[in-house]
Amino acid sequence: MIRDLANPTRFMSLSRALLPWVSGLAALLLVAGLYMVWFVAPADYQQGETVKIMYIHVPAAWLSLFFYSLMAVSALGTLVWRHPLADVSQKAAAPIGAAFTLICLVTGSLWGKPMWGTYWQWDARLTSMLVMFLIYAGILALWRAIEEPNRAARAVSILTLVGAVNVPIVKFSVDWWNTLHQPASVFRLGGPTIHPSMLVPLLVMAVAFTLVGVALHLSGMRTEILRRRVRTLTILEAERLDAQAA
């Protein structure tokens, strides 16, 4: 499957067929999830209606880690397996991961002010998430700093793999250190600690966000492939004009 997708033309054809379905399903689930959040899910006995922020904050946090993990695998694809679409995948994933990390940080702050009495606390989870955002920003800057795609991909891959050490730190920070941030309440040994009336909308929103992310990633990869075709043809046109002038 991965080997078949190594052909960009085949990937373009497959992604063209998939994209409307993924986008449509994402839109449907997003509408269903938002309906459940606003009209079905109860208010929390401690947080009140502010719990509604959790339904976007938690999926955004998951997607932040998901896209970084995807970038790390793609970085291996670039450096080890030399898969021709690996750096395309990496480049398309970076802005999406950065955007979801930003959403996570901002919505977390907006939840923290009424609940903790502060927008920000330098605890392990919040700080490691901020570091994650800075790594994403560094990766985006590096993509822009190096014009030649091959060199940029190798440099970004190394930076991505170095930064991957932060992924388990983000995930386990609430277990390894005493933090103001609450521990894991969904993916944990012993099962979720959230009541199903809140867990179901949360999972629907998480799947909807994931499909939105996948649709954006597929679309970003398709655009990046077009951008590289444009670059190649522009170089060829310049060569042809040079040859004619000589």
Add this chain to the structure above:
Amino acid sequence: MSTHTFFIAAAYAVTAFVVGGLALRAVLDHRTQARALEALEARGVNRRSRPKASPRPDGERSAQSAG
């Protein structure tokens, strides 16, 4: 609604703005690249346009292989 309406509304507004921005950027960027490719192809530029004995520009392998 609760006394925390501002925080809830702001969180959803920021999320809608960022995700909407991502989607808009994806559509506009794709359209720009598709038009640029069409313009090049309309001028008769294709992969067989390379003049004989010209050196390959640095980094073209990636662009060729991913394009």
